[in-house]
Amino acid sequence: MQFWNRLTRxxxxxxxxxxxxxxxxxxxxxxxxxxxTxxxxxxxxxxxxxxxxxxxSLRSADTKLHYEKHFSKWQLPSNILSESLRFFECELQNLVSNSATWLDWVKVPSLVPEIEQKINIQPLEVITKQNLGHIEEVCHRPRTYLKLETERLPVSRAQRISPHAAEFLAAHTEDWERRTFRSVVPKRVLCMVREELWDIYENKVTVRLIDNLLEYVRQRLQQVQTLKQELEEAEYLSGTINxxxxxxxxxxxxxxxxYFDxxxxxKKANSTLRELQQLQYKLRSLIDTDLxxxxxxxxxxxxxxxxxxILVNDQHYRYVDLLWREWSRCQSGQAKNSRQVFEENQELFRGFESFCLLLIGLALTGSGNDDDKGLGFQAISNLIPTRGSQSIKFQGALGEISVTWQEDGSFLIQSHGIKDLHVIPIIATLTATNNSEIITTTVETLLYSLTPKTDNQTLILYPGTEEERKKLSFHIQRKINTLGNDCLLGELSTAILPISPLDIISVERVARAIQWWLNSQRYLSYPPTLARAIPEPLLQNADWLEENQSNQVRVLRSPQSAQEQSFNTQLQSLINQLQAxxxxxxxxxxxxxxxxxxxSQAKNLIQPFQVCPxxxxxxxxxxxxRQCFFCECSECGSNWGTRTCGSCGKKYPYIQIQRTGINSQNRQQGWVERTLxxxxxxxxxWIEHNYGTFICSNCGRCSQAEQGYLRGCLRCQN
Known part of the structure; x- marks a missing residue:
């Protein structure tokens, strides 16, 4: 028995x-x-x-090994998220079994499946609304069981005398008020008391039905509200242009x-929410009834x-029976044995892995239409990868990339000449709790285990939504939503990003992470070097080449036609001299x-830097x-390259896109992928609107902060 740490491998x-x-x-x-078990x-x-x-719990058959661990409930995904993630695993398996292609896979929507059906009023809600009046009648006028008991009561309260009252009174003189010559005047007398019992079986069913319906409505309200927030976010992002x-x-x-309008x-979501809230209000009012x-x-x-x-024939209780059976039908899939729970949980993990694969695919190749081409790559083999299978290769203007779905469920993305990117899906919902101390401890447990790893870059993906993150402090938000390239002093520079089918920005977030991994390393590798000895006469007249202190030759830029011709002429002259x-x-x-x-080699080395990102x-x-470069695209107006930080003196890569009228005031954590x-x-x-001033990815210092312009900057002021 061994335990595999997916972070440290x-x-x-x-x-x-x-x-x-x-x-x-x-x-x-x-x-x-x-x-x-x-x-x-x-x-x-x-x-x-x-x-x-x-x-x-884990226990070996010979009882030599025994482990028990308790997990907090907040680490587990919600019902709607779990259901959505399992959908991606089922969809992937269906496509693989039908020998579908990569293009078929990236056409799968990365959002919550069947969102319109989930938002519509469900059959149980319709039936409950139609028959709630019968439940109210049962609660206000319930059937009861009458029980007669004997009890000693004061004479003034006696209504029905027990047949054994005279015998009992004769034997209990303490119940006498006084004696007369002919009889006894009683003070208390044995009476027959009728007691009305409420807790008959049918009434118990009614009360439990109210509880079950309230819990169902609560979950439905949470589900529809979550979907509505995603819809409103999509509607806002689709409608705004500034x-x-x-x-x-x-x-x-x-x-x-x-996929959606x-x-x-x-509008459907708002209508459903109103009906569910009304239903919840009416059900809650039944809690105050005597029953x-x-x-x-x-x-x-x-x-x-x-x-x-009573449940079958009573004109009101029969609807208690009807609603209970309808509720049981909705809950029929929730009563599972241990094996079913185990298999569903493993399917949930695989579903999150499949969702991550889909986001990686959409980031690289897009969804296959002209409006979304991803980062400009195309699948070479056009096959859908599976866990533990061979790598799938992609070709694009930025070179060749391979993606491997490894046996432990992580993804290894590789490209020639740069460090690998290790993408690790972690199913724990880190933002599902408001306890900042717990989140900090959990994140530090993840990040500190990665500190010794220097052979590749790591990206941790976990399920989380924007609404959950908004409830957390700014410092916690920075820890759980960062690429690690804008860290303040003392923060760990590890990439950890939230993704979810409930978050429409998830694709942009993963695409930005791959963009950073790919182009930041390439841009920082400028100037490329040639491991060849070049005679001094050739270097003196070739200003596009430069010899460094290690006697290596750097290629500063591509030679122009005249320079290339001059170099070849000089080279041929030297060759002729040696031949003589x-x-x-x-x-x-x-x-x-x-x-x-x-x-030609120099041109090939410079060409990747010229590709517009x-x-x-x-x-x-x-x-x-200072070994920096600047490129500008005449097609889209963007420029990119490297700059030197005025604070730490190190180079950092950047992309400055054409602004085209952006006037966003959103400067919360995560605004970059939302806006740009x-x-x-x-x-x-964060406070510049021309997007031409950048935060150094090495020291985390901003040139505006260096000059003292901190007013209104949430990042630098904190």
Whole structure:
């Protein structure tokens, strides 16, 4: 038995005290192991996930190993999120089984599936609304059971005398008021008292039905409200033109407009919310009735209803039976055994992995139409990858990229000449709690485990929505929604991003992360070097080349036609001189002959820097001081390159897109992908509206802050 840490990609024999959901997997070999009381086959690899009681247990068949871990409820995704994530796993398996192509996969909507059906009024709500009057009648005029009991009461309160009253009175002199010559005047007398009992079975069913319907309506209100927020966000982003860059606006409209009409669906959501709120109000009013108070919470009723005579034939109670059966039908899929819970949880993990694969695909290739081409890549093999299968390769103007879905559910994205990107989906919903201390501890547990890893870049993806993040403090928001390229002093520079089918910006967020991984490393590799010795006469007349202190030759820019011709002429002259010397200059002659294609090599080395990261056309290239460069695109008006930070003196990469009338005032954490989208490297200054001043990705200092312009900047003031 071994435990696999997906963040550090290492094996451990013991689990830590705090386990973050999705970080760990267990690997069985030949031993028999019980997970949450279920026996797993040998050579299994599964996620550590709690049972319905939020506990995870592991026990070997020989009882030598025994682990128990408790998970907080907030780490688990909500019902609507879980249902949506499982949809992506089912959709992926259906496409793979039908031998579908990559283009079929990226056409799957990255949003909540069947959103219109979820927003509409459901059958249970219609039936409840139609028959709620009968439930109200039962609560106000319930059937009861009459029970007669004997009790000693004062004579003034006596209504029905017990047949045994005389005998009892004769034997109990303490109940005498006084004696007379002929009889006894009683003070208390034994009476028959009629007691009305409320807690009959049918009334218990009615009270529990009210509780069940209230819980159902509460969950439905939460579901519709969550979907409405997504719809309103999409409607706002689709309708505004001043707060968002037009390219980002176009992509969002394409993503949303292909599947929904936001305005119409928002109206449906508002109508459904009103009806659910009215239904909730009426159900809550029944809590104050005498029947509900008499039964209270102490009475329990099984899921399967007994068809009593009252429930079948009474003109009002029969609708209690009807609503209970309808409610049970809606809840039929929720009563699961241990194996079903385990399998659904593992499917949930795989669904989140599939969702991450979809976002990566949409970021690279787009959805396959002219309005969304992603980062300009196309799939070479056009096959849908599966976990543990071969890599899928993509070709584009920025070169070749391969994506591998690894056995542990993470993704390895590779490109020649730069560090790999390790994308790790973590299912824990880090923003589902308002406890800042818990979030900080959990995030630090994740990030500090990555500190020793320097062989690649890491991107952590977790499910989270904007509404959840808005409830958190600014400092917590920075920790759980960052690419690590605008960190303040003392913050860890690890990329951790929230994604969700409920968040329409998720695609832009992942695309921006891949853009940063790919182009930031390439831009910072300027100037490229040639591992060849070049004679001094050739270097003196080639200002597009420069020799550094390590005797390596840097390529500063592509040679112009005249410069290329001059270089070739000089090179040919040197070759002719060595050829005239015969065998004495044979070694030098071979070295010079290898330089005949040097201008072409220089052009090939500079060409990747000239590719526009916005529209993928070729821009003009200018070499600048301090080993920086500047490129400008005549097609889209964007410019990009590297600059030197005035604070730390290091280079940082940037993209400055054509502004085209953006006047956004949104400067909360995460505003970059919302306003500018993926066409960003270094983060622009939060208070500058020309997006031409940037935050250094090395030291986190902003030039505006260096000059003392902090007024109104949420980032630098905090």
């Amino acid at each position: 290492s094996i451990a024999k013991e689990l830590p005290d705090q386990v973050v959901l999705g970080q760990w997997q267990f690997i069985t070999e030949s031993e028999r192991v019980l997970i949450n 279920l026996e797993l086959p040998s050579n299994s690899r599964e996620y550590i996930f709690p049972d319905s009681g939020y506990c995870w 707060d968002i860059h037009f390219r980002n606006h176009q992509r969002i409209c394409t993503l949303w407009g292909n 936001a305005t119409t669906v928002v 509900y108070k008499a039964i209270g919470l102490r009475a329990s009723v099984g899921t399967t209803l007994k068809r009593t005579n 010397r015969g065998s004495q200059g044979r070694g030098q002659l071979i070295q010079l002959q290898q330089l005949e294609n040097l201008p 916005v529209c993928h056309s070729t821009g003009s290239f200018t070499a600048r001081d 989208g993926r066409e960003v490297l270094a983060v622009p200054c």
